[in-house]
Amino acid sequence: MPVPNHPISALQCLVRCGLAFLLLGTTTGFVRGPEPAVRIPLDSFGFQPIAAQFLLSGSSMFTLHYADDKHLLVTFVVHRLIPRLPDEPEGDQDRVTDAVLLELPTGKVLARTTWHLHDHAQYLWNLGHGHFLLRVRDTLTTFAPLANLSSGQPFAERPFLATTDRRLAALILSPEKDLLIVETLKRMPPESKPDPNASFLGPLTSPRLTERNLVQINFYRIHPRDDGGPVDRIFAGIVQSRNTGDIPATTAGYLAVVDQGRQHWAFDFHTYGGKTNELSPFDSTCAPAPIFVSHSEFIAFGCRNSHNRQQIGGFNMRGEEMWEQGLFGDYVSPSMAFAPASGRFALSRVILRTSAVADQPISADEVSTQAVVVYQTSTGRQLLKVDCSPVQRAGQNFALSPDGMALAVIHGDAIEIHDLPPLTSKEAEALKLAQAAAPPESDLPIHFTNSPPPSSTAAAPQAAPPPPTPPTPAPAAAPAVVPSENANQPALFSQPDDPSLTPAQPKSTTPAPATQTSGDAPPEQHRAPPTLYNQPSDKPPANPKETPQ
Numbered sequence: 001m002p003v004p005n006h007p008i009s010a011l012q013c014l015v016r017c018g019l020a021f022l023l024l025g026t027t028t029g030f031v032r033g034p035e036p037a038v039r040i041p042l043d044s045f046g047f048q049p050i051a052a053q054f055l056l057s058g059s060s061m062f063t064l065h066y067a068d069d070k071h072l073l074v075t076f077v078v079h080r081l082i083p084r085l086p087d088e089p090e091g092d093q094d095r096v097t098d099a100v101l102l103e104l105p106t107g108k109v110l111a112r113t114t115w116h117l118h119d120h121a122q123y124l125w126n127l128g129h130g131h132f133l134l135r136v137r138d139t140l141t142t143f144a145p146l147a148n149l150s151s152g153q154p155f156a157e158r159p160f161l162a163t164t165d166r167r168l169a170a171l172i173l174s175p176e177k178d179l180l181i182v183e184t185l186k187r188m189p190p191e192s193k194p195d196p197n198a199s200f201l202g203p204l205t206s207p208r209l210t211e212r213n214l215v216q217i218n219f220y221r222i223h224p225r226d227d228g229g230p231v232d233r234i235f236a237g238i239v240q241s242r243n244t245g246d247i248p249a250t251t252a253g254y255l256a257v258v259d260q261g262r263q264h265w266a267f268d269f270h271t272y273g274g275k276t277n278e279l280s281p282f283d284s285t286c287a288p289a290p291i292f293v294s295h296s297e298f299i300a301f302g303c304r305n306s307h308n309r310q311q312i313g314g315f316n317m318r319g320e321e322m323w324e325q326g327l328f329g330d331y332v333s334p335s336m337a338f339a340p341a342s343g344r345f346a347l348s349r350v351i352l353r354t355s356a357v358a359d360q361p362i363s364a365d366e367v368s369t370q371a372v373v374v375y376q377t378s379t380g381r382q383l384l385k386v387d388c389s390p391v392q393r394a395g396q397n398f399a400l401s402p403d404g405m406a407l408a409v410i411h412g413d414a415i416e417i418h419d420l421p422p423l424t425s426k427e428a429e430a431l432k433l434a435q436a437a438a439p440p441e442s443d444l445p446i447h448f449t450n451s452p453p454p455s456s457t458a459a460a461p462q463a464a465p466p467p468p469t470p471p472t473p474a475p476a477a478a479p480a481v482v483p484s485e486n487a488n489q490p491a492l493f494s495q496p497d498d499p500s501l502t503p504a505q506p507k508s509t510t511p512a513p514a515t516q517t518s519g520d521a522p523p524e525q526h527r528a529p530p531t532l533y534n535q536p537s538d539k540p541p542a543n544p545k546e547t548p549q
Contacts, residue, residue, distance in 0.1 A: 034386065036416035037406075040107035043413065045100045047076050052364050055392045058333070059120035063396040064410055067101065067130050067146045069403050071110070072415070075099040075124060083116065092118045101145045101154065104417065111145055113155040122394060128177035128402070129224040131231055135171070138163050147228025158230050169215060169244045175293050175338035175345075178441075179251050180220040180233070183244050185213065215241045219446040221251055237446030248290045248298065252439035254448065255279075255290045255298065267300070269317065272444040280321040282313060290315075294340035296438035297322075297377045312347075314380050317437045323380030330355045332362065335395030342404025342423060343431040348372045348388065348395055367391055372398045374407055374420060378430035383420050387411065 050061045062076035080096045088094075094116065101111040117123055118137055125133040130146045134157065141157035148154045165187055172181040219236040236251075248255040253271035260266055260281070265288050267279040282288050284302030289309065292298045296317050301309040304326070313324040331349035338345045351368040370391040374384040388397045388409050398409040407418045423431065 034384065034418060036411075037419045038105040038107075038415075038417035040102065040415040040417075041413060042410070042415065044107055045074070045102070045109050045112075046078070046098065047074075048078055050077060050390065052390065054120065055390055055394075056362055056364065056367065057120075058393045060122045060124075060394040060396060061120070061392065062410070063124050064399045064408055064415065065124070065126040065132070065396075066399050066401050066408065067132075069401045069405070070104045071146055072102045072104060072399075072408060073099065073126075073132065073145065074102060074415070075115075078114075085116075089118075093120050094118055095120070097123070099145075099155065101149070102415075107415075111149060111154040122171075122396070124396070125171060125173050126177070126399075127173070127222065127224045127231060129226050130228065131224040133160065133171075133173075133180075135168065138166070138168050142231045144224075144228035147226075160231065160233070166216065172247060174250055175340055176250070176295055177224065178222060179236075179249065180222050181247055181249070182218045182220070183241075184216050184218075185244075186216075215244050217241055217247070219249075221443070234443070236443075239448065246289070246291070248292055249446070250292055250295055250439070251441045252295065253442075255292070256449070257288060257290065259287070265302075267298075267315065269439065270449055271439060272442050272446055277317070277319070277439075279317070279319045280315050282315075282321065284311065291336070293336075293338055293345045293377055294343065294434070294438070295441075296434040297343070299345075299377070314375075314377055316378075316434055317439060318433075322378055325380055329368070333393045333395065337398060337400040339400040339402065339404030341402060343377045343427065343434065344374060344383070344400065344404040344420070345377060346372055346374045346398060346400050346407060348398060350391055350393055362393075370397075372407070372409060374400070376427055378427060378434065384418055386416070386418060 047062075054061050063074070065073045067073050075097055077095050078098050082094045082096055097115045097117055099113050099115065100109050102108065103110055115123075115134070115136070121135075123135045125135075127133050127142065129144075131142055131144045134141050134143065140161040142160045143155050143157050145154040148156055161182070163184065166184040167187050168182070169185050170181075170183040172183070173179070217239050219238070221234040221236050223232040223234075225231070253269050253275075256268045256270060258266040258268055263283060263285050264281060265284055266281045267288075267290060269277040269279055271277075282300055282302060285305055286303035286307045286309065288300040288302040290298050290300040298315050300313050300315060302311040302313065303309055304311050308330075310327045311324065312327055314322040316322060327349070329349075330352045332352065333350045335348045336345055337348075348370060350362075350370050352362065352366050353368050354366060370388040372386050372388060373382050375381065376383060384407060386407070386409055389411050390397075398407065400407055405420050405422070407420060409416050409418070
């Protein structure tokens with residue numbers, strides 16, 4: 001059937017054409033996003049293209065960090081001859097990575113170095129005050145390129161931690177960069193087959209755990225110096241857990257999720273001195289996942305009528321829920337960056353065109369974009385939304401400046417610097433109130449409610465029995481702690497630069513089962529997958545990936 005053809009007047013044509021051009025311009029502007037204040041071409045310092053298969057598999061192929069508000073540290077894999085090493089372990093994924101220190105806003109290269117890495121997992125963390133933590137296999141070193149620039153050796157490394165009998169599973173750095181959590185697994189003999197229960201693909205499922213597949217968690221309070229000297233660290237505690245993953249803890253205490261039944265939840269803050277502060281409730285159809293964004297504020301991811309974490313709320317230590325809003329679209333691999341000095345954080349999500357199974361590979365056809373949103377923590381106000389490209393599932397392709405006044409992202413063929421608005425008078429006042437409500441920092445040993453404080457006088461058992469079957473989950477879901485068979489060992493890591501550090505260890509004990517008092521039976525708490533060894537996390541992020549930065 002022919003389509004009727006109705007002629008239109010010249011005036012109607014102008015109106016319709018003008019409206020079409022207006023819509024086209026609006027759409028184009030939305031796709032491009034805000035114009036950056038500074039653009040630094042990637043080819044100006046030798047950045048090379050990287051295959052999407054590595055970026056979408058969770059490999060950490062390049063990083064972007066602020067050394068201070070006026071300098072960036074950029075690292076990236078380069079296509080270069082890889083030197084052969086004697087006795088190189090089978091299965092190594094060797095690569096050569098360049099690191100450059102850039103001046104802002106000029107993009108001038110101030111220093112450069114090359115690292116030989118042996119896997120595709122995360123290798124760099126920003127410790128603040130110009131210090132960085134570098135991982136090569138299971139050895140950690142620190143360097144301060146800006147402070148040591150005048151010495152002629154800006155990337156000189158200082159020993160920090162090392163281990164030979166265990167392998168790193170995850171490193172978690174607090175938003176204030178004063179607490180380092182190191183999670184490890186016992187190293188498997190080369191001739192042994194991999195233990196499926198020690199896999200990084202998900203929770204450990206063996207009903208009878210052994211020393212081999214228990215996760216050992218070490219806590220360190222750290223204090224980077226402004227002068228570029230060694231990063232001071234104080235061993236703060238050690239526990240063992242059934243799983244690797246995130247721990248919502250600060251130097252003062254940790255958060256526990258309380259199941260009040262009928263999809264009502266609450267948060268308790270437990271200090272290491274034994275005090276409990278009851279905080280705000282939170283409604284969610286799944287167990288919420290809290291994450292600290294500063295000493296005094298945290299956010300929580302929850303669900304609405306599903307098991308997809310597409311709800312986010314902001315909370316303070318005064319027991320208030322400050323705001324709550326939805327996260328739209330299917331996504332994987334969230335990661336975060338923090339700027340506690342201004343009460344801000346940035347959340348990155350890899351947005352998909354269709355839903356995907358967590359922790360499974362994704363293809364370029366499934367990816368829509370990697371969106372980064374900067375929030376004001378006290379109000380939930382979205383200050384900026386930009387996209388990163390190429391999409392890197394491991395994150396670290398964006399960074400907040402230490403003062404929270406700028407966001408740097410890798411977008412297309414350049415590093416783009418976006419200015420952020422200054423704090424309003426209300427936001428500045430809210431920041432002061434939040435900082436005043438922060439629990440006082442403590443130097444007490446780190447322990448959890450189902451584990452007694454470390455005791456230097458308690459004798460370690462000669463041999464601990466196999467851990468019992470986990471008790472019925474309690475309303476307060478604290479990180480699971482199981483008996484330590486190595487409680488008499490001084491520390492997980494050797495201390496190459498300070499062998500005198502021999503802290504007291506927690507007494508080995510079996511956690512007492514708690515009694516369910518009210519509400520529905522709480523769901524079993526599973527900790528998120530780790531950040532290392534090529535296993536991207538699709539659970540709410542922690543700061544290890546500054547992520548977690």
